[in-house]
Amino acid sequence: MNPSRFARPLSRSFRHFAQPAKPTLPRVVARSLSSLPQYENILIEDSQKPGVALIRLNRPKALNALSSALFVELNDALKKLEEDPETRAIVLTGSDKAFAAGADILEMSTLTFAEAYSKNFIAPWSYIMTLRTPIIAAVSGHALGGGCELAMMCDILYATKTANFGQPEIKLGTIPGAGGSQRLTKAIGKSKAMELILTGNNYSGEQAEKDGLVAKAVDGGNKEVVDLALTTAAKIASYSRVAIVAAKEVVNKSQDLGIREGVEYERRIFHSLFGSQDQKIGMKAFAEKKKPEWTHS
The missing domain is CATH 3.90.226.10 (2-enoyl-CoA Hydratase; Chain A, domain 1)
Known part of the structure; x- marks a missing residue:
């Protein structure tokens, strides 16, 4: 207005x-x-x-x-x-x-x-x-x-x-x-x-x-x-869509939660990303000094 x-x-x-x-x-x-x-x-x-x-x-x-x-x-x-x-x-x-x-x-x-x-x-x-x-x-x-x-x-x-x-x-x-x-x-x-x-x-x-x-x-x-x-x-x-969505989510949660609850929420999302294909692709590419080819899954 x-x-x-x-x-x-x-x-x-x-x-x-x-x-x-x-x-x-x-x-x-x-x-x-x-x-x-x-x-x-x-x-x-x-x-x-x-x-x-x-x-x-x-x-x-x-x-x-x-x-x-x-x-x-x-x-x-x-x-x-x-x-x-x-x-x-x-x-x-x-x-x-x-x-x-x-x-x-x-x-x-x-x-x-x-x-x-x-x-x-x-x-x-x-x-x-x-x-x-x-x-x-x-x-x-x-x-x-x-x-x-x-x-x-x-x-x-x-x-x-x-x-x-x-x-x-x-x-x-x-x-x-x-x-x-x-x-x-x-x-x-x-x-x-x-x-x-x-x-x-x-x-x-x-x-x-x-x-x-x-x-x-x-x-x-x-x-x-x-x-x-x-x-x-x-x-x-240029990054994994899965990680992009997760990163936006945890930053936005910081506006609603106290620091302790926010960190715990962030950790749960962090843990959940180990179930994504892109986490495996990203870390493997880093170890092999290659550019990751994201699947966005």
């Missing part, structure tokens, strides 16, 4: 951005995904990296403001990519001007409590959290309100140094509703999170890196941060 003007129809000063030249249709990630529909609010692009999918939010007239229609498409694409055995990492990005400038305020402005509560409004936004495939957010431009929350739902967050993060819901008389208060606090600590949420102040990608919210902030724009994300995603995708 986001009170920023960017979630509303753009002013004349942004119309040159709202009417881009007609792009050529991007190629799909893999042959097995050639049946994906041509979505209206997102693009599935060819990452040029084996095992890596690239999703681009694509609502330029609203600076990628997050709507229910966008999440129907995003969740459908994520589900199909999760089911694709060739996809072992996903990169999620927007444009130079906006990763996502917030929630679509016009869509939610007339909701009543009964409607929002009974329909569990914005709950589908959290579908991304159920995926076992690692997801890297590549943020440039605005990542405000719901856009900031969506970026924080990803497993790794990269940004440009000039990216613009924030949870300014307080300016609308409301609060973050898609996990912003919880994830931001865990990432940067209570005092800093409280300051940002109570004041509605924004902060840069450079500051987000210093605070630990962003893994790395880079110079340049969307191309540079996407290149970094794709490089990392390709490295992840």
